[in-house]
Amino acid sequence: MKLVHLTRRAACVLLLSAAGGLAAGPALAQTPPPGAAKPTVVIVATGGTIAGAGASALNSATYQAAKVPVDQLIAGLPELSSVANVRGEQAFQIASESFTNDKLVTLGKRVSTLLKDPAVSGVVVTHGTDTLEETSFFLNLVVRTDKPIVVVGSMRPGSAMSADGMLNLYDAVVLAASPSAKGKGVLVAMNDDILSGRDASKRVNIKTSAFSSPWGPLGMVVEGKTYWFRTLAKRHTAGSEFNIDEIEALPEVAIVYGSGSMNPALYDAAVQGGAKAIVHAGTGNGSVPNYAVDKLKAIRDKGVMIVRSTRVGEGGFVLRNAEQPDDKYDWVVAHDLNPQKAKILAAVALTRPQTTAELQRIFWEY
Template sequence: MKHHRLLARCAIAATTLFAALSTAWAADKPNVVILATGGTIAGAGADASKSATYQAAKVPVDKLIAGLPTLSAVAQVRGEQVFQIASESFTNEHLLTLGKRVAQLLKQSDVDGVVVTHGTDTLEETAYFLNLVIHSDKPVVVVGSMRPGTAMSADGMLNLFNAVNVAASQDAHGKGVLVTMNDEINSGRDVSKMINIKTEAFKSPWGPLGMVVEGKNYWFRLPAKRHTINSEFDIEKIETLPAVDIAYGHGNVSDTAYRAFAGQGAKAIIHTGTGNGSVSNRVVPALRELRSQGVQIIRSSHVNAGGFVLRNAEQPDDQYDWVVAHDLNPQKARILAAVALTKTQDSKELQRIFWEY
């Protein structure tokens, strides 16, 4: 009997010690919050052989976390379901709600980093928006997947593990908002979805910032443009975003879309030109007219891998009082224009902002 009581006491003591050690061990881990918004990374399909046929935004964040128990080896992780939508349905209001929640969390002493799970269709827009308006040097990592979790060779779990690993890392501080996909760490400012059926879909024309290999970050370059803590924009001071629309240039293009957007209240129009942001002679008169009415005209390019628009090349931007988008693609130019217009209506100031961000 004494032997049994002794064994029982030893078992209780061991359990208590293990619990204390576990608590102490967990306290040493960084605290990472996963904000879930839906998308393919939360998608599910009926057939494991189908990687492109599925329903997005089906799996809640608690199940995503529960399905990846190795996260506990990297950080103390908790999740919040901010939205549960496919990212093509993201609006300016979604951006503002998400941005404000990210900012709130990063102010907390018990939050060391934030991960945002996101659909890939507009992931690059959200990442760039956060890069512009979040005033913190703590890591913010946006992540998605190209295949739902039900597909063979699904990429979401490794992408999420890498995202948490980066968000929990001291060496990720001060590098702006990041995107971890396919083992690469890209700047939210540069990266774009280049193809829709491969796991290596997200690329930067200027190359990744680094890689994540077996839980270790390897860095190769730093972002050169202004971001986060050095940005003049602050999510806490932005309540609405002005309407900015994108019109696509092509052979035989007309001015119909430009006039329609302006008629619906667009404060700026991103012209998605061919090559160096070229503008058809059929469209130039309408754009000059709209600019005289106060609509900002911003020339960008639909060249996928690094459309670089030079000022006063192709068009006399100084004469027409137009702005060029520098190397930003049309969708990122829309984000920057909307954010910038919350502070200025001056085209020269807008051009400065496009050079700096």
Template structure:
């Protein structure tokens, strides 16, 4: 027979063992914080659109959502504390290399990146192209600061950790968890501001997170992460690529001015099916003759650019961006042109990724 005191010791030991086993069953998720609205603060609870971003550090973000401990063992790192419109190529490289290093650790099952929404889609696509891992990498942000009524950041962060710690999210490339949806980092774009349903893909989400459970409906088919020919561990620079915007009465000199900065490629964000104004065509032809790659994209929100439709791309030796919007086309061109290759190879890359 155990004495009452001995019985308490045994029960305490069993409880500790059970808690330890439960903790061991939880996935280990690292949250890398970079700033943005999800780390923002407004002057009052009604300030959902006017606020200062990148104010709350990662440790306070984690503490503000205690439910995270129910789904994962979480730790955080503050990589940057900036608004995402200020991201540069150097930021992308630094972040990508840190994620790659973490993904190689046996004690890391998934990675969440908190990010401002303005360029979140660009960072997601960059990581999708360059980080060689099957472990889930999930980007998350918010449209309202945590100080606002109906702030969306807490649930978005919770859902992102759920996805990052899930075995069924492995091998699906870099993901974005926003507004209960799980989107492919390649496809998703910010399509509206102010509202919480800001992110969408014209091809639809991959799935949803509902009450801490993932529901999947489709899978990515383009090359990504472990299947990519690009490797962040071997990438120390990105090619200089700029975007020229097409519109009525556009000045032909715009592209020429950018080219004088020594860019390797110009993304022409055309109207409609990537259309190029007649007065701009000879400028782009001249730049191509000098070795600058020309990529036709479109600034319409959906659809894709058809090769040799609006312009004789074969004749001009131009590339089409397929369904990538101009900002994502810039990311892909910057990565692809960091290593040798001609326009035919660049077009192949745009078809495959």
């Protein structure tokens, strides 16, 4: 049995055989200038929907993730050979909700090692979309390089009609091979947009336009060309004070989600679970209900960091000493980072001893 897979490129038809073999339609890649040496891009695959497959072309939301190995992804997109010398590595083959701190550290170290090779121009990381935003921010914080790192996923498996993975992967390789992407931090290539790994976030779970940033994209990839609109103002990659080569493990950081009539015992459970910091995903401006304030103060007195973030989905921005007297309580605010990104930054920062003032500085700068 063969299934016809449609992509956003009307001229390209992907055939996926029952045995898992891949073949692709006519090449549309834009080639480097004559005589120019092609860059080398390494695709580090971790699984996810971009490597997924469903039972039929109608299964765009019901499928098995992490089924197609990286070599088959590359073989199914011969246009990549016109952009760069591409090779693949299979780091993991998992759905991204199964990413752990240990896997983050392992991935970060491998990407760092690859980019130390003078022959490697950039790295693409294929990733499931559920935790893509955490991994991209983590790499943005800890890999000391100005070479492009591009994290890419898809919202539909390759077996679905109008699958988005092929074009997303093509765009990611274009970015990783492009000199214009150097020094711009970790990038996310999704749905034609170039997003910053620092603030890209998954906003919806069943559309190809799932990823966005509250501050807008950095640029776009259109027909194999990059177009830039802005750059990231926050510290990242080569300008970071953190270095994956010096990190062996990440401390436990917990998120407690705020709501009406919440149970303060959730904070105790986080401490009992070994949390070195608690991210309070509060309502509005990171608000803390009056019946939970004393609980958080007592936890802070025990040495656990308290970080006020917000559950607001788009453009959340927590102001220090607004809603709560953070200076008085010795708490930290997450600035514009959502709870899951605040968790990543707190974990990376707490690989070293930190005062509250230093941790707050880190949240302002990153």
